[in-house]
Amino acid sequence: MYWPCPGRNCCMDELPRFEMNKDKIVEYYDTCDKDYRLVWHLDRCMAMHMGFWDEDTKRISEALIRENDILAQQANITPNDRVLDAGCGVGGSSIHLAKNYGCHVTGITLSGKQVESAEHFADRHGVSDKTNFQIADYTKTPFKDESFDVIWAVESVCYAQDKNDFIKEAHRLLKPGGRLIVADGFQRASPLSPKEERLLSKSYLGWEVHNLETDARFRDGIESHSFSNIREDDVTPMVMTSSRRLHLYSYLAFFVNIYGWLRGRRGRVEMGNVVAAYNQYKSLKRGIWTYKTFYAEKLG
Known part of the structure; x- marks a missing residue:
């Protein structure tokens, strides 16, 4: 499918790999916030x-809660736990954990706008006393050693340029016996053809993700930082419905973007989001990337 380009490079004809740019990540989430509110009922x-x-x-709202509950059960979260939601977005997982599992959750994000939204939602759901949100980089946090019982990272580790930076910081922050739980996309371990590389890039660059780790390298990173009881699960079939829905939504969003661009209301960031939504399902179906969960415990 051909995607007309409303601005230079928005179609991403050239797809080099860049280093993580925090400002670009914030720009993406702050700009596309309205799209998430419309399509994903944010x-x-x-x-x-x-x-x-x-x-x-039956509904996306149920699927989002289901993911939170499955991960919480894998991490065995209890009311006595202190949890770090690394890359908390607008605080949905943090609020769900505090409300339904009774734990205390600290959520961190690069976006001040997301912090404001998370605080608003926490107050609305009556868990402001069990949650706090702040701007921080999960590879270099301001917290003391061994501050948390659980490090929770849902679709956020993919943004780290070097995923080992996240793993190293998670290990520092966890108490002995603390648990790490990650859910994210991972590149297929076997070499990709140039065509597959291009499709994978078009699946993620619009979301400001510039490299996916392979599951094997990610597991090696966890093992090398003295974690034990590592569990890795491929849950790709469980996200396929959402992936397909994003793909279908992209058709309508494309025409909305063109109309919005002509009226000066939408631009490169929004178009990149649509391009990613369109291509991510194609690359997932072809097995170029998978969706996996990782659980691990810090050695005592």
Whole structure:
């Protein structure tokens, strides 16, 4: 499919790999906030991740909650835990954990706008006393050693240029016996053809993700930082419905973007979001990337 370009490079004909740019990540989320509110019901669901679908899941709101609950159960979260939501977005997972599991959650994000939204949502759901949100980089946080029982990262580690930076910081922040839980996209381990590389880039660059780690390298990174009881699960079938929906939404969003661009209301960032939404399903179906969860415990 051909995507007309409303501005230079927005169609991403050239797809070099860049280093992570925090300002660009913030720009993406702050600019596309309105799209998430429209398509992913952000004001109600408070989440930007894929969600897990099973035979009992009927709506995206249920899938988003289902993912939170499955990950919380894997991490064995209890009311006594202090959790760091690394890349918390507008606070949906943090609020769900505090409200339904009774734990205290600190959410960090690069976006001040997301901090404001998260605080608003926490107050609306009555968990302001169990949550706090702040601007911070999850590879270089301001917290003391061994501050948390659980590090929670849902579709956020992909933004780190070097994923080992995240793993190293998670290890520092966890108490002995603390748990790491990650859900994210991972590149297929076998070499990609140039065509596959290009499709993968078009699937993620519009979301300001500039490299996906392979699951094997990510696991090696966890092992090298003295984690134990590592569990890796491929849950790609559980996110396929959301992936397909994003792909279908992109058709309508494309025409909305063109209309908005002509009226000076939408631009490069919004178009990049649409291009990514369109291509991510194609690359997922072809097995170029998978969606996996990782659980690990810090050695005591």
